[in-house]
Amino acid sequence: MRYLLSVISLVLAVACFALAIGQRTIWAPPQTITEQLQQAVDSPVVVLGGDVLATHEGRQTITITGDGAITAVVGRTSDVLGWIGEADHAVVVDQDGELGLDVTNGGEESVPAIAGSDLWVQEATGEGEVSLELAAPLDYSVAIVSDGTAAAPSDIRVEWPNERSMPFFGPLMTAGFVLAALALLLLLLAVRRHRRHRGPQRRLSPAPSRRERREIQRGAKRGLPVAPPQQAIEAGSAPDPDDAASGETATDASTTGETPATDAPETPADDARRTERRATPRRRATLRRVRLVVPIAMGAALLTGCGPQYWPDLAQPSATPSGSPEPTSLEDTLPPAAVTVRQFERILADTREVVAQADSTLDANLAAERLGGPQLDARTVNYTVRGQDGSIAAATGIPDGDIQLLLPQQSEVWPRSVMAVVGWQDETQAQSALVFVQDSPREDYRLVYQFRLESGNQLTGASADVGAPGLPANTPLLEVAPESIAAAYGDVLISGPNSSWAPRFPAENDSLQEQVGYDDKQETLALETSQTVDMTFADAEDDQAPVTLVADADGGAYVATSFVESTTSxxxxxxxxxxxxxxxxxxxxxxxxxxxxxxxxxQIQALFYVPPKSDDGSEQPLVLLGYAYALIDVQEVQG
Known part of the structure; x- marks a missing residue:
């Protein structure tokens, strides 16, 4: 009966192993999950939203196939839709497990070149086929265009890695090992029972070892009687007379001091083989059991290393959230930062390259690709005067060192701004604060302010991933409204202590007031030329709006502004x-x-720290953090 049960257990074990291996091979699920767009596209732009990309878990591989040029870009959904604007476009939607289209006719039948915009975090271009691999968050989208005029490609395929869950592989392998162990146990029990019930057996002596055979052969050549091995003598049996005689002969030989001839010394391998042959039947049976049990035990132990995809998931399934994810912190409720660190590094590198080339060729049109506002005005004038007088120094270049601080504005609308503190490779030069502004989605960021920071000022701010809120020019939350700072500071530079704004702009630690402030102007008026020439000073606002970003948790802000001061003789x-x-x-x-x-x-560019308005009504001073000063025009007074 035990033999029958052992065979049945073995057959069941083989069946379990076969089913488990089949689940890993012929019945294994596909390695990827693939969804294909099922509709033709008539719009110049196709948008693949983050909600569709997040349909399945894992990194997404997007493959676009079509005729001619294909461009695919990745950016925040708000940036993608902002760039598209009023253009016709189609949004890919998930319709019961299939990809369909939601078409929007905005009025514009074509779009400009989409590649190269500062808004994108990833781009791919090609002819005939383009592939993108990414792990897009829910608030990111992919925009796909052809040449901007023709319809975008319709052959869009999205693939996700399949977890290849095989929940029965682990249980089947475990059952197979258990049944195999049971079959072995039943077989051993059956053999043991059979041996006990088959009656007495003749006890056979083990065969002599090679050394013993050689000794017997040498003894036979000498005419000595051949004695059986000592192990062959049955316990309690009388020795044979010939054996006794041979024993006496051997004893005599040993007492007379004769040394029998010996062969080569015995090796450890010979000794091990002899030990194995002389092992008792019980010991050999034990060794056989160990040899059979160890592989099964090792296989069972290996099952503990199987991943969770090979076992049933007994946990209760969690409810799948619908719609947008619920915010879990205050940061999740804020608008996203305008740029990421990687985006800004690309913007800064391109600005350095463009401005360096424009400086070498004195090309203001080229500089306008990355400069704007006061910075472009000052550099255009510098190119003009350098074209007439080569001895005039070039304007300060873009810092070539590391980014010390990045403070992008939290915004999903335009215009938006970014402030950064960047050092120089020559550490003897003071750090510069750069302010970039993007006026509209299809424009690049342009450097509008560049300040040389005052020594001893350390700018701080929130994490670049979080960004900083922007404030309007007329905000009442600060000691002085940003729109009023330029005129107030200009009045202090001209009137000094006589200005009503003087307490707000202390002269201590203000090197700009030391250079071109009230005292410097009074010294100019005291020169001999003032006896024949009337000199007057005035200030006026320029066209660039101030940029205001919250600097700290107290509500203080960095305000970048500029104005024009004129001297008339x-x-x-x-x-x-x-x-x-x-x-x-x-x-x-x-x-x-x-x-x-x-x-x-x-032209005077100035960067201030403006404290928040105090609750008790006390006035707090503003701090000048950095500035830039440049001649921008000379005109004749009309009589």
């Missing part, structure tokens, strides 16, 4: 002429001298 008497100053003024002046007077205009 008019002769007091007839016959007196006014000449422009040497260098840049001479290069910019429309005349060599004037009897009506000249006006020199200087």
């Amino acid at each position: 008019i002769p007091r008497e007839e016959g007196v002429t006014v000449r422009p100053g040497v260098g840049a003024q001479t290069a910019l002046s429309p005349v060599e001298s004037s009897t009506t007077g000249l006006t020199a205009s200087y």
